[in-house]
Amino acid sequence: MKSVISELSVLVTDDSLTQRQYAMDLCQELGVQALFDAANGVDALDVLDTNSVDVVLIDLEMPIMDGVELIRSIAQKKLNSSVIILSAKDPILIASVGTMAEADGLHVLGTFQKPLLPDALECSLLRFIQDTKVAAEPKKSNDTEVTALELSHALANNELTLAFQPKLTVHGLLLRGVEALARWRHPAKGMISPVVFIELAERHGMIDALTHFLLEEAFKHKRTWQQYGLRFHLAFNLSPLSLADSDMVDWLCKMAEKYGIAPAEITFEVTENALLGELASAIRTLARLRLKGFHIAIDDYGTGFANAQQLSRVPATELKIDRSLVHRAAARPQQRTILASTIDLAKNLNLTTVAEGVETAEDFKILYDLGVDLVQGYYFSKPLFADDLLNWVKNDLSQLRRQQEQK
Structure with a gap:
């Protein structure tokens, strides 16, 4: 699993240095080598403007630009399509933001209450790999017109x-x-x-x-x-x-x-x-x-x-x-x-x-x-x-x- 995940690039966005480092450590333990971090939404956009990133971990509660604003900016600028949404808030709120992100066209790999568990992160990253393979397969047209x-x-x-x-x-x-x-x-x-x-x-x-x-x-x-x-x-x-x-x-x-x-x-x-x-x-x-x-x-x-x-x-x-x-x-x-x-x-x-x-x-x-x-x-x-x-x-x-x- 680690050899597959090692090919991914991940951005961890969280204003808490402790939480950010914890998530980065989990990514490294899974084998992720291309790893970026940001303390708020503005910094995250700067990273995405200059780097190719597969998956963005987004904390919802951040100063300067919160996670909801960041998600909307990512979607509008088409900077990235796959996100994992995190928060210490209640699951209903987190799930609602996930629904919003999907409506904006983003690929939501998971919506989790903190702390992020290792298994949840691994499943989310593997899901990205699987969905990327499926998306790359040629699609057959299902809208052939008949009378x-x-x-x-x-x-x-x-x-x-x-x-x-x-x-x-x-x-x-x-x-x-x-x-x-x-x-x-x-x-x-x-x-x-x-x-x-x-x-x-x-x-x-x-x-x-x-x-x-x-x-x-x-x-x-x-x-x-x-x-x-x-x-x-x-x-x-x-x-x-x-x-x-x-x-x-x-x-x-x-x-x-x-x-x-x-x-x-x-x-x-x-x-x-x-x-x-x-x-x-x-x-x-x-x-x-x-x-x-x-x-x-x-x-x-x-x-x-x-x-x-x-x-x-x-x-x-x-x-x-x-x-x-x-x-x-x-x-x-x-x-x-x-x-x-x-x-x-x-x-x-x-x-x-x-x-x-x-x-x-x-x-x-x-x-x-x-x-x-x-x-x-x-x-x-x-x-x-x-x-x-x-x-x-x-x-x-x-x-x-x-x-x-x-x-």
Whole structure:
């Protein structure tokens, strides 16, 4: 780790000589060689004007120019993009300044209450290295324009398919289910983002046809897995418009019977948007699904102000915690507190908790410690096409378990 961190340049900004020296000593112990220091915001700007600095540690309480002013100046002058924010003040204030910094376009590696702990600093610096690598990777365009006519042809020509992302138990990493995710491989334009074509289907009255096609495909795969002796759950996202379809529940029951699938092994995921239209109609559909034995998950929990109200409206069995609450909770104490309270709330309501978007070992450890039931994300597996999923179950899953046992 030290050899990787040694390549970084760090500026420590703190008006307290004792605190400044302490932070610099921590950096040196981690192997940082290019090390600068400043006693206030003005001095820090002078350092940044004349030196290339990767990470700036910023104390909020400083004379002449405080940390908040320094952060704004760094953002406006585009002098540096990665900061670690420190203060002896309460965590809520520190987290709020972190939010401000991110809104200004800065890369916030962590917001910590003093004293800065060695592990927190090391994780933050390693995070900078990892995020720099990710940012350097070429980005694939997800905004390819397609028309409703092209989507209609795609449905007719079987261009649409599904990928499946595993959902694993936190303890033991046992496969408990998969989430079905729509995919469109356009013959000329390549992979089309589901954000694009699902919204297109909703706008042009094609969402029912798309949902029926993909659900039947999902049921076919589920039957095949059962024939192999694999009885994990299948999760599928329902559009808010599908909840207004009065025939949807009866059709789903027929499909489950046709393919020999127990409704209790199917989970339908709905988002906050599902309840923004015809509320009575949406609740009616969800209630009937539960009565028939299907499971209901509240998806993307943590992304909207109305989510807590959903828990009293939706007959849910599962709560999916959004990536925005999960990612980097270890570096943001306030976020960790919200995450912990969300998990406790779900437990008190007898809801299974699923954390999505788990991307790092750090994220997984927090979720393990807080007692989440299930996890999914790129740290374990990207979404896989059906054949690849079987290979992953046979080969990669056991290797993943061994790696976790060694940590």
